[in-house]
Amino acid sequence: MADSDHSSHDATTSVDSRGDNNNSQDPKLLDFSEDEETLIARMYTLVGQRWSLIAGRIPGRTAEEIEKYWTSRCSEWRMNRET
Structure with a gap:
């Protein structure tokens, strides 16, 4: 019986940790330095959508x-620039 209690706790803990990981990535996604932004733009020009290479x-x-940064920020910027 103790084993079943322990395994249900582990399942709850892993769900919580996955949720925490998703939340911690959002602020990091928005916090790209100017150097990182420049490098991403330059690399995209050279290699395209090869995100792992970038x-x-x-x-x-x-x-x-x-990829999330590029699609959220740069694609929006490019659309505004074209109009």
Whole structure:
């Protein structure tokens, strides 16, 4: 019986930790330095949507973070610039 209590606690803990991880990524997504923004734009010009290659040039960033940044900030900027 103690084992079943323990396993349900582990399931709850893993759900909570996944939720915490998602929340901690949102502020980081918005906090790109000016140097990172410039590098992302330059790398995108050179290699396109090869997010993992771009992320490899920016320590501490994942390909998913780079892609989210690009699609949320830069795509919006490009649309405004074209109009």
